[in-house]
Amino acid sequence: MTEQEKTLPAWFYRVNKIYNETQRPVQPEEYDEDLSSLSSWPETEDEDDEDWTEEEKELAKALMAEVDDAKQEELYARLNELQIAREIENGADVDENGDDDDDDGDWQDTTSEQSYDGPDVFEYYVFKDERIDRKKELLMDPKLKAVGRAFETKFIDEVKAAKSAPLQRTLGGQGFYLYSTDDLEHYGLNLHAPSILEFEASSGSDTNVKGSIVLEPSRAHSIAEFRAPQIGSVAENITAKTTIEREDSTAERASHQISIQFISDDYVKVTAPQDFVFEDDFEMEEEDLEQGPQPGPDAPRTFEYYGIRRDLLKQRNEGEKSEEMAEEIWKKALEEIKEVLEQKKKSRQEQA
Numbered sequence: 001m002t003e004q005e006k007t008l009p010a011w012f013y014r015v016n017k018i019y020n021e022t023q024r025p026v027q028p029e030e031y032d033e034d035l036s037s038l039s040s041w042p043e044t045e046d047e048d049d050e051d052w053t054e055e056e057k058e059l060a061k062a063l064m065a066e067v068d069d070a071k072q073e074e075l076y077a078r079l080n081e082l083q084i085a086r087e088i089e090n091g092a093d094v095d096e097n098g099d100d101d102d103d104d105g106d107w108q109d110t111t112s113e114q115s116y117d118g119p120d121v122f123e124y125y126v127f128k129d130e131r132i133d134r135k136k137e138l139l140m141d142p143k144l145k146a147v148g149r150a151f152e153t154k155f156i157d158e159v160k161a162a163k164s165a166p167l168q169r170t171l172g173g174q175g176f177y178l179y180s181t182d183d184l185e186h187y188g189l190n191l192h193a194p195s196i197l198e199f200e201a202s203s204g205s206d207t208n209v210k211g212s213i214v215l216e217p218s219r220a221h222s223i224a225e226f227r228a229p230q231i232g233s234v235a236e237n238i239t240a241k242t243t244i245e246r247e248d249s250t251a252e253r254a255s256h257q258i259s260i261q262f263i264s265d266d267y268v269k270v271t272a273p274q275d276f277v278f279e280d281d282f283e284m285e286e287e288d289l290e291q292g293p294q295p296g297p298d299a300p301r302t303f304e305y306y307g308i309r310r311d312l313l314k315q316r317n318e319g320e321k322s323e324e325m326a327e328e329i330w331k332k333a334l335e336e337i338k339e340v341l342e343q344k345k346k347s348r349q350e351q352a
Contacts, residue, residue: 008124011031011131015131019123026130028130029134031130053082060079062075152179152180153181156180159267159306162264162266164264165265167229167232167262169231169265170231171228171229172199172209172228173200174198174309174310176197177194177308177310178270179194179305179306179308180195180304180305182300183277186296187278195213196213197305198211198212199211199223207227213270215277219244219277222244229262235261239260240257240258240260241256241257242257242276256276258271258276266309269307271302271305273301274295274299274301
């Protein structure tokens with residue numbers, strides 16, 4: 001039997017079927033069904049890390065702290081090698097990407113080159129790369145979420161502690177960065193620019209404003225014109241109508257209602273229904289209801305977002321960092337881990 005005649009991995013046929021039936025890109029979570037699990041990140045020093053060697057733990061922490069893409073790839077490759085070697089030593093039969101042999105059928109693409117050139121060769125290597133990326137995501141996601149949670153909570157606590165004060169600024173032209181652990185936990189980690197709520201004055205009106213609320217690029221909602229809170233008002237709560245445009249201009253626009261509480265000039269709180277949070281700008285077909293993330297059974301019916309005025313953060317020299325949330329997560333919240341790794345490296349050098 002030639003290489004080309006061998007059966008491709010079982011996961012490929014399942015994923016390829018999804019692709020052919022839906023005619024859309026395969027979603028990351030659709031690789032999970034038969035994805036052999038890469039050892040999960042130990043949540044604590046005493047939990048779920050019995051099988052990890054000290055070198056694996058140190059590499060994993062370094063991987064989480066590294067911001068350079070090339071170095072991340074090197075660290076991930078080395079960590080993967082160590083874990084595969086350990087699994088083989090424990091009796092498992094795995095290939096270079098950590099896949100159990102029962103996932104791969106008769107086909108073993110064990111070289112770094114693209115050795116398969118049979119039918120579906122393009123789809124096979126595209127899906128294979130996406131599947132490996134999904135493994136990396138599953139390895140890193142728990143710790144990234146933990147760091148993201150700490151980042152969001154820092155600002156959420158600031159808003160919660162803020163006292164109501166009479167409004168002194170007109171709303172038009174104001175923008176607020178939004179923070180939400182609800183969104184993080186139930187929709188997913190957003191490594192794009194931070195969520196933002198913005199307002200602009202409506203033409204021909206001194207009292208009305210309109211705006212937008214962008215949770216991430218694919219979840220950009222327009223806010224219909226409404227009467228702005230009056231100067232001097234305190235803790236005013238307004239209900240605003242939002243719409244989201246589909247990629248296909250002929251598709252129906254989704255509409256929701258959100259609540260915006262103006263705590264003071266610097267702080268707001270937004271309450272939004274679950275449907276609003278999980279709405280995106282992809283054109284949805286009846287037979288394709290899982291285009292994007294879907295709410296789990298424990299997702300709240302309403303999500304809370306806490307906003308801080310953009311200019312206030314910039315005045316405190318936090319605005320630029322907030323605009324680059326991903327970099328902030330990597331560099332600031334993991335600073336302690338990097339210091340520990342540097343101390344360990346220095347200690348090893350002194351002992352050598």
